[in-house]
Amino acid sequence: MHEVVNDNQSPPKRPFIFYAIIALVVVMLLNALLFPTVMKQSVIEVGYDQFLDMIDSDQVKEVAYDESAGEFVFIAGESEDALGVYKTGIWPDDGQRLLQQLREHPDIKFSASIPTQANPLLSLIITWVLPILFFFLIGEVSYRWMRKRMNGQIPGGMGNAMSFGKSGAKIYVADEKTGVKFDDVAGQDEAKESLMEVVDFLHEPKKYAAIGAKLPKGVLLVGQPGTGKTLLAKAVAGEAGVPFFSISGSEFVEMFVGMGAAKVRDLFKQANEKAPCIVFIDEIDAIGQKRHAGEMGGNDEREQTLNQLLAEMDGFDGKKGVVLLAATNRPESLDPALLRPGRFDRRIPVELPDLQGRKSILLVHAKGVQMEGGINWDIIARATAGASGAELANIINEAALRAVREGRRSVTQEDLEESVETVIAGAQRKNAVILDQEKKIVAYHEIGHALVAAKQSNSAPVTKITIVPRTSGALGYTMQVDEGEHMLMSRKEILNKIATLTGGRSAEELVFGEDNMTTGASNDIEQATKLARALITRYGMTEEFDMVALETVQNQYLGADTSLACAADTASKIDERVVGIVKEAHEKARKILKENEAKLHELAACLLEKETMTGDEFMEVLNR
Ligand code: ADP
Ligand code: ZN
Secondary structure: OOOOOOOOOOOOOOOHHHHHHHHHHHHHHHHHHHHHHHHHHOEEEEOHHHHHHHHHOOOEEEEEEEOOOOEEEEEEOOOHHHOEEEEEOOOOOOOHHHHHHHHHOOOOEEEOOOOOOOOHHHHHHHHHHHHHHHHHHHHHHHHHHHHHHHHOOOOOOOOOEEEOOOOOOEEEEOOOOOOOOHHHOOOOHHHHHHHHHHHHHHHOHHHHHHHOOOOOOEEEEEOOOOOOHHHHHHHHHHHHOOOEEEEEHHHHHOOOOOHHHHHHHHHHHHHHHHOOEEEEEEOOHHHHEOOOOOOOOOOHHHHHHHHHHHHHHHHOOHHHOEEEEEEEOOHHHEOHHHHOOOOOOEEEEOOOOOHHHHHHHHHHHHOOOOEOOOOOHHHHHHHOOOOOHHHHHHHHHHHHHHHHHOOOOOEOHHHHHHHHHHHHHHHOOOOOOOOHHHHHHHHHHHHHHHHHHHHOOOOOOEEEEEOOOOOOOOOOEEEEOOOOOOOOOOHHHHHHHHHHHHHHHHHHHHHHOHHHOOHHHHHHHHHHHHHHHHHHHOOOOOOOOOOOOOEEEOOOOOOOOEEEOOOHHHHHHHHHHHHHHHHHHHHHHHHHHHHOHHHHHHHHHHHHHHOEEEHHHHHHHHOO
8 A cells, every 4th residue: 555645846747838939939030130131131123224233233142043933133232331132123135144144254154052141050050960959859859748747647655756867756754763663563473574684685785795695685575465565565564664666566557558567767866875675566466477478468568567667676786775666456366487596596475464463453553543431342342353463453443433433432332343444344345354153164174174184193193283374275274394395295194194194074064973074175176185195106005006107297397287107907907006095094194183083172162262373372272
């Protein structure tokens, strides 16, 4: 989210027509002043005879024949100071007498045209230089005008507008201090911890430079809208006390062709001058989408902008202290080039807040609002599972508005509960807000995975379980971390892992009955199947097929597709065996859960209550 700030320092806009009119007036004035004096007023018309007389009396200095007018133009005068321009009238004798005269006066110059009194340099200026200048001026003026127009679309940070680049374009930079601190960002402890290093680096770039350590140039904040990515980026700048540049990816794309790339160049130029600083690119997926080779009529503008961004990222000196933060909620759609080392190679997930997180976000936003004493924040936090930070901030505001509407001086519990309804249940149900029943199912599902994992000796212990919806779209999540470096997997470990994967569904079946199993296990099923198949076809761990490679990995780098390398008959036998392995594992998981049903209920209740459980908390309840 951005606060768009008024462009209060830009000079008043002069329409381009203003300059055009000035140029036109200048040209017309010059015309009126110079040409008439030369061409009209001082040309005296004389008769043919008089002309011949003037030649005879040696007054004529120079003669020219003006073909288009059919007359002679000549310069003559009594003395050198009184020369004038004359032209002849009709000459009746085909010029025979004139020729005669001219032959007798070889000193008279006969030139192609009579130089007028106007300075030749001046006429050159008028006929050539002025028009060129004029068009140049029009071009320049309209260029600036366009840049200024586009400037209106640049998003604001807060405060100081700074002059930007030679072109006179401007970008809006937050005040030297954003004023946002990590304390203003509630929850998000993991994200804050990762960003702390960036802050430290900005504080003391020399410390890192001295050792030769390079900090990532780019950090990608990944999370749903409203989870506080912009807020975190501002907080990094605020904590480090460095300027904060922000721009949104979508604005690059709306520009005229070529402007996006120019804007990127300007942005980096300015950032380099202000280093150390933070450059924040919101919605980076708008420019950073995958480029498709051979795509017809692709968005050239976007591609140019992206290329420029990549070039600038490679070009700038990481030691100087320019750190790029970018936000997206679709990291999978980003061009791989953007994610390469030296670019956005660090990724920080910014997840939806859990119960505790929601409570603290509510408290942060309640600070500035008059609250009645004794508000039960737990109730509000509990009712808003799946809400983002922005939505929680909105809930507080809605409650305050409701209090004002009803003529009260402070916000009550009821106001808050009402506004939860309007903000969450109302318009935003489409978002990740989960129904209570769904939440319960997810809790049992996740505990099912964790319990099966914990009860199998060789399975890695869980480190974190959560039923807060993830950016990935998963409703819940059980994170297992293998102990130590773990490159090889034994047959037993693979079988245990398959059992763990079936644990989620097994718990659902056990608690809610077979008819109520849900689609939540689709990813588990996919993974379990893959593992079981690999066990047979690639790892050679079954008796029937022994150590025969039945599948080959097609492309190691592009998702590692595999293809069967066996007869159709063998393939169907493999399929049978895969089903067998998964069935066995599923059976095992069900057995484990049945044996520990009391713990399953206890743990699920605990997870429902807390929404997030660490591995230690889990083990504590399990061993209680
Ligand atoms: P994003 O950039 O991820 O879309 P923002 O950073 O713009 O989200 O968040 C929008 C608003 O929501 C913030 O200005 C803030 O008021 C509120 N908000 C979001 N997350 C938090 C949080 N963790 N703590 C406090 N406020 C938050
Ligand atoms: Zn699962």
